[in-house]
Amino acid sequence: MKVNLDIVNEWIEWQLHEHIPEIMATKLFDDYKMYRLLEQDEEDGITFTIQYFTSSAERYQQYISSFAPLLREKAFAKWGDQFTGFRSIMEAVR
Secondary structure, three states, rough: HHHHOOOOHHHHHHHHHHOOOOOOOOOOOEEEEEEEEHHHHHHHOOOEEEEEEEEOOHHHHHHHHHHHHHHHHHHHHHHOOOOEOOOOOOOOOO
């Protein structure tokens, strides 16, 4: 996610104390990690990645169908166009 410089500190607090706990409360993810990407052009904002770990594709699909739309809507209602984001699915190779 790329986050507007004007909201970055408040956005981090919201992620850590509201949004991520809501996602973890679904019990569909086992853990998460949040990172700030370094060596990025930060003129337009700071780039973060949040990785959520789950034990099966079925659990992920359940999150996408049952919880993701509402949580995404809440994020856009709060922050509007002050951030951009997208999802990627990764599989551990080893």
